[in-house]
Amino acid sequence: MAFTDDTPSMATSMVSERIQSKHVCVIGAGPSGLVAARELRKEGHSVVVMEQNHDIGGQWLYEPKVEGEDALGKSTFLKVHSSVYDSLRLFSPREIMGFSDFPFVVKKGRDMRRFPGHRELLLYLQDFCEWFGLREMMRFKTRVEYVGMLDSDQVGRDLKWVVESRDMESEKVSEEVFDAVVVATGHYSKPRLPSIKGMDVWKRKQMHSHMYRVPEPFRHEVVVIVGNSHSGEDVSIGLVEVAKEIHLSFKSLDLSEGLSKFISKHHNLHLHLQIESLHEDGRVVFVDGSWVMADTIIYCTGYSYSFPFLDTKGIVVVDDNRVGPLYEHTFPPLLAPSLSFVGIPRKIIAFPFFESQAIWIAQLLSGKKTLPSFHDMMHSIEDFYRSREIAGIPKRYTHELADFEYCDKYGDNVGFPHLEEWRKGLCISAVLKAMANLETFRDSGDEDELLQVALQSPHFTQFPQSPSQHFTT
Numbered sequence: 001m002a003f004t005d006d007t008p009s010m011a012t013s014m015v016s017e018r019i020q021s022k023h024v025c026v027i028g029a030g031p032s033g034l035v036a037a038r039e040l041r042k043e044g045h046s047v048v049v050m051e052q053n054h055d056i057g058g059q060w061l062y063e064p065k066v067e068g069e070d071a072l073g074k075s076t077f078l079k080v081h082s083s084v085y086d087s088l089r090l091f092s093p094r095e096i097m098g099f100s101d102f103p104f105v106v107k108k109g110r111d112m113r114r115f116p117g118h119r120e121l122l123l124y125l126q127d128f129c130e131w132f133g134l135r136e137m138m139r140f141k142t143r144v145e146y147v148g149m150l151d152s153d154q155v156g157r158d159l160k161w162v163v164e165s166r167d168m169e170s171e172k173v174s175e176e177v178f179d180a181v182v183v184a185t186g187h188y189s190k191p192r193l194p195s196i197k198g199m200d201v202w203k204r205k206q207m208h209s210h211m212y213r214v215p216e217p218f219r220h221e222v223v224v225i226v227g228n229s230h231s232g233e234d235v236s237i238g239l240v241e242v243a244k245e246i247h248l249s250f251k252s253l254d255l256s257e258g259l260s261k262f263i264s265k266h267h268n269l270h271l272h273l274q275i276e277s278l279h280e281d282g283r284v285v286f287v288d289g290s291w292v293m294a295d296t297i298i299y300c301t302g303y304s305y306s307f308p309f310l311d312t313k314g315i316v317v318v319d320d321n322r323v324g325p326l327y328e329h330t331f332p333p334l335l336a337p338s339l340s341f342v343g344i345p346r347k348i349i350a351f352p353f354f355e356s357q358a359i360w361i362a363q364l365l366s367g368k369k370t371l372p373s374f375h376d377m378m379h380s381i382e383d384f385y386r387s388r389e390i391a392g393i394p395k396r397y398t399h400e401l402a403d404f405e406y407c408d409k410y411g412d413n414v415g416f417p418h419l420e421e422w423r424k425g426l427c428i429s430a431v432l433k434a435m436a437n438l439e440t441f442r443d444s445g446d447e448d449e450l451l452q453v454a455l456q457s458p459h460f461t462q463f464p465q466s467p468s469q470h471f472t473t
Helices: 008-013 031-042 118-131 230-239 257-265 350-366 374-390 404-414 421-436 448-455 467-471
Strands: 023-027 046-050 142-149 161-167 173-178 180-183 205-208 222-226 245-249 269-272 275-278 283-286 291-293 296-299 317-319 322-324 339-341
Touching: 023 031, 023 142, 023 173, 031 046, 031 118, 031 180, 031 350, 046 142, 161 180, 222 230, 222 291, 230 245, 230 257, 245 283, 257 269, 257 421, 339 350, 350 404, 421 448
Parallel strands: 023 046, 023 180, 180 339, 205 296, 222 245, 222 296, 245 269
Antiparallel strands: 142 161, 161 173, 275 283, 283 291, 317 322
């Protein structure tokens, strides 16, 4: 059965009369925005997806041209959304990444590796979009510049939201009113920078890894890489064959086996503790007093949550990379369910979790589900914050979950299936292999038994033959 944006009455007639149909704006057409749009429409809502880029994909829509962008990413609205670099391959195997009813299968003529390059994931998302007919809900080249309450006196009741957007081609600004807004803008686009003495006077090239694409511009250079995140490791691997020297600056010299192996193999790789200061003449001085004359510094220091368009009158704030208060990392208690966030948590198996978030949001807006009281939600949030503090986890890691059990409990809110044991096993295996063999883990073939369990599971064997099977009511 086909659905169109202009048929909310038809969608409403397909569900019981008590179910409400809302007019919903989804901001962002990356993985979280796409699955949110699908679930909202499936629940009978009228959906508009606003996407500033020319196509779907979000982070996975590779943008090779970064010239003209602030190299440190300090602009309020960045022109370049994607942080993907040319050589990037997935850190997780394809088998664990698909949505629950749309497996990330191998396709002939495409990148058939278990850890494919970034374009293969974009193609998967395009397949997902076409299979479920999501493009009719999309407004591309549309940047959301303001989201605010139509009447802030209605907080705690039936809120409506004003959304101002700019057509990126005509520059025309439009204003619309929605019953609900779902923020699905991702969390890998606003660079997080360290505070280092002399950053403002260092005259040579400084950039965040958000702007890194290919190694060639760094040929014969002395490069300092700050941070040992996945991107820091990947950028180092990319540069090691072209740069004259690479100096890695980490907070700790307690390295994984894989990173130690990588460093020991290459004579032009050097390890340091943190940077003490930068100097106008090009010197980079480390905390132990050693120094190098560098051509470029690349900050691989992660990302900050940023919603420059969102005005909640201070109800939702980002404080030291904690977005809050959010009940279950999704709902601001005073504003939910008319305002929600998909895709905030990190260190999870992302796509199934996004899907469970999307289902819950859609069912709350239709009236099929209800949230706890404001006080119960706030109490839950405070308990979570307290548990993280007791565990010694800094505030900036509030949304880094790394917890399969939490994801399963979250899904229980809407009867979403628990993560399969094979999916958990393949996830853990990938992490452990990366720690042991940083350069080669993606191409090692020692998971045959677990892989066969995965491929013989219902996730792969019961894939429907027709998109209409997903719209049964």
